[in-house]
Amino acid sequence: MLYLPIVNRKVSLTGIKPTGNLHIGNYFGAIKPALELAREYDARYFIADYHALNTMKDPEELSASIREVAAGWLAAGLDPEKVIFYRQSSIPETFELSTMLMAFTAKGLMNRAHAYKAALQGNTERGDDPDAGVNMGLFTYPVLMAADIILFDSDVVPVGKDQVQHIEMAQDIARSVNANYRREVLKAPQPAVRENVAVVPGLDGRKMSKSYGNTIPLFTPEKNLRRLIMRIVTNSQGIEEPKDPGSSQIFLLYKLFASQDEQAALAKRYRAGGMGWGEAKEELFRAVNRELAPLRERFQGIMRDPPALDKILARGAEKARPIAAAVVARFRKAAGIDLPV
DSSP: OOOOOOTTOOEEEEEEOOOSOOBHHHIIIIIHHHHHGGGTSEEEEEEOHHHHTTTOOOHHHHHHHHHHHHHHHHHTTOOTTTSEEEEGGGOTHHHHHHHHHHTTOOHHHHHTOHHHHHHHHHHHHHTSOTTTTOOHHHHTHHHHHHHHHHTTTOSEEEEOGGGHHHHHHHHHHHHHHHHHHTSOSSOOOEEEEOTTOOOOBOTTSSBOOGGGTOOOBTTOOHHHHHHHHHTOOOOOOOTTSOOOGGGOHHHHHHHHHSOHHHHHHHHHHHHHOOOOHHHHHHHHHHHHHHHHHHHHHHHHHHHTOHHHHHHHHHHHHHHHHHHHHHHHHHHHHHHTOOOOO
């Protein structure tokens, strides 16, 4: 069945890298904001499995991660009937377009990519060869990302401030193509910078991140969820001492899950004294588990039926490919290499 995009709505595109277990920081910082785009845009979401190959070489790990991350987004509320949800590797036009874009991409542009520059700096600081461990997938990562975006005539790509460069590179490449052919062959995307993304504190008070080992997995079993929350680092204030909710990572996490009335009531107890950190953690656990329990149940149900999950992603690819093929055909025709009918 041919997918017909929603008329008169702009297109948003979100890439999802399969990097293992999703955590609460991902949920509030990336998943919820990205899913809200479907209210305003004709939204497309894809699992960036080819991008993951740069760092994830174990086939079983990658395969499991693809399914876990896809199931996680579905459990969190992504509706595959209302948006396009697919695996990058299921869209061969992505890689044809990437090859074509290479011909319009300056090497100097790739030299300036943040990830490549960071790898060079790290090698230099360690006294290694500057390009040690740098594969061509990492070096040309921005071109493949540009292909992901341009292939669907994307108007906007939601990103954090640290990722704006990728969208700017996609703009540069698209404009280079358009300047060469003297017409708009490819749409130049715009970044939709998320200014007010929640910064979720981890177990140690720092930003929740896998690299810090301070995360609370989104779908962890209830007993483990409670155990992790009880590990949150606190100061040495006693039970009777008044406490400042604004400086407590327990309360900052609580605000993400509790209603305004619940927040006000707990803040009052903080300031009045008579409540220890253990009791505050119990209140946090109840609020977190209340929201995550149904997500956890949905996730477990999806993961119990891998063929059904694969079918959802395959249907998404069926919707996506005609759109992608039209963009590639347009580029081929402009380039003078279109196939004969």
